[in-house]
Amino acid sequence: xxxxxxxxxxxxxCRVRDERRRQELSLAGLAQRSGVSxxxxxxxxxGEASATAALLGRLCAGLGINLTALFAPDAAASGxxxxxxxxxxWRDPGSGYLRRTVSPQGVGSSIEITEVLxxxxxxxxxxxxxLIRGIDxxxxxxxxxxxxxxxxxxxxxxxxxxVHKRLDRPIVYHNPTDATVRYAVILTxxxxxx
Numbered sequence: 001x002x003x004x005x006x007x008x009x010x011x012x013x014c015r016v017r018d019e020r021r022r023q024e025l026s027l028a029g030l031a032q033r034s035g036v037s038x039x040x041x042x043x044x045x046x047g048e049a050s051a052t053a054a055l056l057g058r059l060c061a062g063l064g065i066n067l068t069a070l071f072a073p074d075a076a077a078s079g080x081x082x083x084x085x086x087x088x089x090w091r092d093p094g095s096g097y098l099r100r101t102v103s104p105q106g107v108g109s110s111i112e113i114t115e116v117l118x119x120x121x122x123x124x125x126x127x128x129x130x131l132i133r134g135i136d137x138x139x140x141x142x143x144x145x146x147x148x149x150x151x152x153x154x155x156x157x158x159x160x161x162x163v164h165k166r167l168d169r170p171i172v173y174h175n176p177t178d179a180t181v182r183y184a185v186i187l188t189x190x191x192x193x194x
Contacts, residue, residue, distance in 0.1 A: 002014065008071075008090055010047035012056070013079060015070045017045040019063045034062025054093030057126040066135055066187060068112045071101050077175040080104055095122040102184075114185040118175045123174045135167040136188045144181030157183075 084107035140162040151169035
């Protein structure tokens with residue numbers, strides 16, 4: 001494991017732990033909500049495990065947050081401009097997909113943009129939908145072919161195609177080709193009620 005991966009694993013673990021504690025959830029409480037074992041949550045919180053995107057998705061669903069919250073820079077706000085070199089990048093250890101958080105963080109926007117490079121033949125399933133807080137998602141294919149299965153619907157997206165969905169059903173991302181697909185994910189979150 002390289003130093004940047006180790007540092008990011010620790011950051012993700014701290015974010016999961018801090019959010020769990022903020023919500024006054026025990027390890028057992030988050031395990032029950034997310035379907036992830038207490039032992040695995042504990043390893044992630046201590047930065048001892050590199051969680052896959054699917055596992056992080058289950059934890060985020062249990063916490064009512066989105067993945068971007070785990071990858072945001074440590075600073076409270078990055079300002080209205082974030083340079084390409086400063087955008088957090090994470091590689092899923094399960095599928096190898098590369099995720100770049102494009103949007104400036106901490107600016108109070110309910111819109112978030114992420115760029116994804118999805119390897120040939122890769123597949124990632126988010127079986128637990130984000131039901132606690134409404135999240136709308138648009139996926140815009142910038143280059144390549146992506147298959148999305150949303151609940152029972154299957155969409156084949158090619159370069160330039162865009163699909164909108166609410167993250168209230170299981171979703172599977174699949175690259176059926178021998179070439180990397182590049183796409184943007186644009187999220188819009190409902191505001192949390194105080």
